[in-house]
Amino acid sequence: GEDVEQSLFLSVREGDSSVINCTYTDSSSTYLYWYKQEPGAGLQLLTYIFSNMDMKQDQRLTVLLNKKDKHLSLRIADTQTGDSAIYFCAESPNTGGFKTIFGAGTRLFVKA
Amino acid sequence: SQTIHQWPATLVQPVGSPLSLECTVEGTSNPNLYWYRQAAGRGLQLLFYSVGIGQISSEVPQNLSASRPQDRQFILSSKKLLLSDSGFYLCAWSRGGQVGSTWGYTFGSGTRLTVV
Numbered sequence: 001g002e003d004v005e006q007s008l009f010l011s012v013r014e015g016d017s018s019v020i021n022c023t024y025t026d027s028s029s030t031y032l033y034w035y036k037q038e039p040g041a042g043l044q045l046l047t048y049i050f051s052n053m054d055m056k057q058d059q060r061l062t063v064l065l066n067k068k069d070k071h072l073s074l075r076i077a078d079t080q081t082g083d084s085a086i087y088f089c090a091e092s093p094n095t096g097g098f099k100t101i102f103g104a105g106t107r108l109f110v111k112a
Numbered sequence: 113s114q115t116i117h118q119w120p121a122t123l124v125q126p127v128g129s130p131l132s133l134e135c136t137v138e139g140t141s142n143p144n145l146y147w148y149r150q151a152a153g154r155g156l157q158l159l160f161y162s163v164g165i166g167q168i169s170s171e172v173p174q175n176l177s178a179s180r181p182q183d184r185q186f187i188l189s190s191k192k193l194l195l196s197d198s199g200f201y202l203c204a205w206s207r208g209g210q211v212g213s214t215w216g217y218t219f220g221s222g223t224r225l226t227v228v
Binding site: 030040041042043045048090091092094098099100102103104 | 212
């Protein structure tokens with residue numbers, strides 16, 4: 001079945017690294033995504049990773065993919081108060097039509 | 113460049129009243145279109161998606177309906193709202209004909225619906 005799971009809350013201190021974890025079930029997904037949602041706004045695509053990659057780095061963001069365990073993580077280096085938001089993990093299964101499956105979102109709190 | 117417009121931003125409606133939320137996309141053609149609902153503090157629930165004019169797929173049985181009268185217009189409707197319809201409604205688009213892409217989904221800014 002289609003399911004994307006992630007922890008609901010994460011609290012870090014400003015300047016520390018944040019790691020948000022996610023597990024997915026459909027190994028047919030070519031793309032896996034991380035989205036960010038700020039309060040009262042829509043979701044914004046943060047980054048994506050191809051399923052044939054292990055890691056992708058984009059400035060302060062590092063995405064790690066363990067395809068064997070179907071585990072995806074997002075690391076934010078030097079976390080800032082502006083990073084406080086909800087982060088959604090998502091996959092686009094090749095067997096699921098044109099749908100992207102989203103996790104429930106991890107709310108990141110950054111303490112000054 | 114592509115943009116997505118969603119309105120209104122907030123809406124307070126009485127129980128039993130009708131609903132119409134509109135979403136339009138600019139700068140692309142034949143997009144896949146989606147309506148999601150986000151309950152307070154919860155994840156995204158896919159309500160409807162469309163891969164073409166007049167083609168609507170419903171994910172969750174409910175008193176809502178969707179229509180796509182034009183290629184880049186997606187409308188979410190209800191004849192009679194329930195209290196449980198309250199939530200944050202998000203419209204999104206993705207490139208047509210593709211299962212996932214490097215562009216992912218582009219979301220509108222959302223409509224906060226409160227049914228009283």
